[in-house]
Amino acid sequence: MQNKKDQIKSTNVEIRMKGFKEKKDVNDFINIIDDKISQIKAFELVSLHEAAGRVLSSPIVSQVKVPNFNRSAMDGYAVRGEESFGAATYSPIEFKVLGLSLPGKPFEGCVIKQTAVRIMTGAPMPDGADSVIPVEFTTEENNILKVTESIPPGKNVGRTGEDVNIGQVILETGRKLRPQDVGIISSIGISTVSVIKKPSVDIFITGNELLKPGSMPEGYKIVDSNSVMLDALIFRDIQIHPNIVFLEDRRELIRDALCNSKSDFILVSGGSSVGQEDHAPSLVKEIGEMLIHGVALRPASPSGMGIINGKPIFLIPGNPVSCLCAYDLFASRAIRKHAGVNFDFPYKSINLPLSSKISSMVGRMDYVRVKINNSIAEPLAISGASMLSTTTIADGFLLVPGECEGYPSGAIVKIYLYD
Amino acid sequence: MQNKKDQIKSTNVEIRMKGFKEKKDVNDFINIIDDKISQIKAFELVSLHEAAGRVLSSPIVSQVKVPNFNRSAMDGYAVRGEESFGAATYSPIEFKVLGLSLPGKPFEGCVIKQTAVRIMTGAPMPDGADSVIPVEFTTEENNILKVTESIPPGKNVGRTGEDVNIGQVILETGRKLRPQDVGIISSIGISTVSVIKKPSVDIFITGNELLKPGSMPEGYKIVDSNSVMLDALIFRDIQIHPNIVFLEDRRELIRDALCNSKSDFILVSGGSSVGQEDHAPSLVKEIGEMLIHGVALRPASPSGMGIINGKPIFLIPGNPVSCLCAYDLFASRAIRKHAGVNFDFPYKSINLPLSSKISSMVGRMDYVRVKINNSIAEPLAISGASMLSTTTIADGFLLVPGECEGYPSGAIVKIYLYD
Structure with missing residues (x-):
């Protein structure tokens, strides 16, 4: 037991406070998701x-056949269509009205020469009749029908099947x-x-500085926003609420939670980077396999994905803007792909000119929040991963690809709309 | 009582089997909705x-302020920033590490000349320090920190509020x-x-020919599809399930249901036209006010809207394609407007060329189902209001406006996508 603890400790030391040696491209992350995540097999x-x-x-x-009988497609009169030939406004043709066919309540007799049956949309066609004259082209008085339009056989009749x-x-x-x-x-x-079946999702919220939603912020404690945000994002994607668990930043606690999860996915919010209290990455390496950790993406570079007992686990940065970005770019895609629903980026986009230039480091994707004024996109923030207000003030965001060093003022860019 | 029944009967005779004298423009209907429906006042x-x-x-x-303290925006070391000036890879500057500041667990002492405090993202800034050197630009051994990049005061620090x-x-x-x-x-x-508050919706499904969902079609009875479809459409729009009631085509029954509804909206499916069993329109006129009835729209011309006791009521044709079309064009808009959510047309659109020509009567809007093959839209059906399969085989639809007599093959048209 002592040995195991030592081993855990040494792994812990190994990863913390070193920074990422290398940050992977966002597309590498997406390729790993597409490679590793398949549609759920459960029904x-x-x-x-x-x-x-x-x-x-x-x-x-x-x-079965729908319908299981010939039926009228109009309100009108069932007749033998050829008997209406020649009818016109000033030379109506007369029919004797025999009765009525209603939906679910057919006329029991038979339509013979120059007779008609009053019929409603959806009602069974009476025997003998082959077309329906719409009510608009008729007048009826004392069971005598006058028809002012010729209707060919088969017209306004829905056939069996x-x-x-x-x-x-x-x-x-x-x-x-x-x-x-x-x-x-x-x-x-x-x-x-x-x-x-819809995938089930466990969300482990870590961070000793966090108070649960419903608390007032106090002293050096802040109230968690990621649990309610991830809850809403997952509900947006697959219309179920995840299972949310708050965990202290204690290695054994997080380890047990990871090992004992019964859900199809695990998302760990917070403790995903290379800091002192960032247990999740080393735990994934220890008890499972880390597929990717550290992405050339601002914010959300400390995002990662691993597999534990065949179960995908996503490391989501604790900063709320990073959390939103990492969820939308990575976890959302995986969860929706697993659920068998469209896993394209979940936002509508429009092309708009920029109000000012955006500088971006080559090799890194930037998630830039923008405000739209008079069809012009004003960049609000690239940094400020901890400021969720940048995403509530913004109307949307753009992604500056890794190979791009930014855009000049006036450039037409693709804006993803939050709403 | 006898008098009342006679009166009802005469009203009934008055409207049935005459056809619509005049069909209103779809835009007139939409204008009435926009005029009469306002946002719900209940919270x-x-x-x-x-x-x-x-x-x-x-x-x-x-x-409150978020955060309520200055905090680190990075994993790294809190220092007095100007003391890092001149640091570079080959001329690192040394700091003595005094301790650690963690999120929710601040360092209690003070950062003084050439000292540093190890700090995690989100942790409170220690007194005396004004910037954070990211871990990537540091090495630490035996509490001696070597810094290889100069970081100005204020950098990587999130300020109170x-x-x-x-x-x-x-x-x-x-x-x-x-x-x-x-x-x-x-x-x-x-x-x-x-x-x-979300509006509540009563759906009255009328039609003696209808069996409830879950039944097998039998004889001249068909199984209702509108209740489950409207249920899903309303859930799509406002994420609540409506109250669904099946009613026989008996005037008194429908009258009582209309008068006793406790919901914010009533939708009557079926019996909305000018046929023998179409009680709803005359009942609306009798006990409330009919605002519009009969629309130049194919299918769904027997759509209508009225007000009973201040409550909007929508007449939805019983044919399922008409039901879908009338709901999406009219009732959906009203319900979403009342709910305070976006009430634009609820489908994404794309512009595509037509594979063949579409003929349409001037003065009538046509709702044409189309199949998309290789980015070309193939018109499937304009008529066939009773054939729901035309909307399940289709990928989307287009609306031919009233003033338009159709489109030639190859014309670029706006297709609304069902998915």
């Missing part, structure tokens, strides 16, 4: 009420269900669907 | 856990809260926020 059944936005894990195949046929694959595996998809699934008599 | 308190995406009903004003100051309005009324907004609210010690 679950959900009701249609909860199905929109979920991703199908198997195709939807219809066992026109919407869905038996054996038809109506939605494929991998489909992110739209509202109308849920509607069509309902129409074929299916009430639960098998969808890709 | 509610929510925890930060639920606050993202909600709309502030009062500003957030800080009672740099993020938020006392009395500062950090977020204004009307703000739709971002994840980082929730974070900054947490950091100033606030744990609940007052937000605009």
Whole structure:
């Protein structure tokens, strides 16, 4: 036991207070995510009420025809269409009205020569009739119908199976269900669907200086913002709330939490860098594998990713702007990829000119918050990773790529919008 | 009582089976919505856990400074900055290391001439020190620090109140809260926020031909798709589930439901047109005010809007494609406007060329479903309001404005994407 503790201590010393030897390119990080993260294999059944936005894990195949009968596509009169030929406003053709066909309540008789059945949209077509004359082209008095427009056979009639046929694959595996998809699934008599399970996420918030949300800041303690922000970001991405745990900066505590996590992902907020109390990186190396640590990105350079027991773990810097940036660039992509949903960058973008120049170090990506005034983007901040207000005052941000040394005033740049 | 029934019957006869005398322009409908619907006045308190995406009903004003102390912005060493002047790789300057300042656990002594305190990001600055030398520019052995870069006073230090100051309005009324907004609210010690209440919505599904979702289609009955689709659409818009009620096509039943609704909005699906069983329009006229009924729009022409007891009611056609179209164009806008959220059209758009021509009647807007193949938009369907599959096979849709008679093959059109 003493040996193990010594070993932990020596590992600890080894990594702290040295700085990153090398910072990897943001794209290297993204490539590692794309390489290591695959779509979750677990499925679950959900009701249609909860199905929109979920991703199908198997195709939807219809066992029925929709509709299962010929039906009217209009409010009007079911007739034998060719008998309306020649009808016009000043030479209406007359039909005898036999009865009524309502949705769910068909007319029981048969339409014969020069007769008609009043029919509503969606109602079954009566036997004998082959088209529907819209109500707009008719007048009816004492069961005598006058028709002022000729309607060919087949017109305004929906055929059996026109919407869905038996054996038809109506939605494929991998489909992110739209509202109308849920509607069509309902129409074929299916009430639960098998969808890709949502990943579960543990968030470990570390930092002895932190008070939990709901506290007032006091003395040298600050109130944590990352837990509620990450909660909202994960909810944005996969519509579940993560499991949030506050941990003291004690190596054994963090170690136990990492080893005992039951979730699909772990995000550790804080203690991700090379400082005295930064336990997470060495722990990942010790009990798992570190895939990347240290990124040429400002802020959020102390971001990292590893694998423990086959489970992805993301090291998220404690500074709140870095936390936002690291989550959006890295963890968000991984979580959404695992969930089987679109994992592109989760912000709309527009191209706008810059109000002033931006200088950036070659080799490093900069996450620059901008304010938009009259369709001009004003750079607010590159540094200030600890100032979350830079992201609440801003309307969006731009990313200066590593190979770029910045932009002159007036340059057209791609702005990602926070809203 | 007999009189009342007669009266109802005569009203019923008056409107049914006549067709719309006049169909209003889609923009007239939208103008009525914008004129009649205002933001909800009711507020509610929510925890930060639920606050993202909600709309502030009062500003957030800080009672505290963030941070409440000067803090290090880097892992490194707190020094008197001017004492590092002249330091370089081959001529390092030495400092004696006095101790350590950690986040939440400051160094108690004072930094004096040529001394330093090891300090972590976020830790309080020790008295006497005015800048932080990043760990990358240092080596430390036996409490002797060698510094290889000169760092001016003030550098890498976050000042008291740099993020938020006392009395500062950090977020204004009307703000739709971002994840980082929730974070900054947490950091100033606030744990609940007052937000605009979400509108409640009653959905009345009418139609005797309908079976509830979960049933198998049988005989001349079809399974309702509009309830689950509208449920998903409303959840998309305001993240609440509506109250769904299935009603037989009986005038008294629908009348009671309209009169007794406790929700902020009513949507009636089905029975919205001029057919035999279309009770809703005449009921709206009878017990409230009809603002618009009948729109030059294909599908969804039998859409309408009225007011009953000050409550907006939307008439949504029963055909599922019409239902989708009428909801997205009209009811969605009203509900989101009332909820205080962005009420623009809820789909991303792209401009693409058409694979073939589209003909459209002048004076009527057409909602054309399209499939996108190799960045070319192929029109699938204009008609077929009853065929929900046209909206599940499609990738999106375009709207042909009333004044336009269609587009030639190859024309560049704006496609709204379903996903």
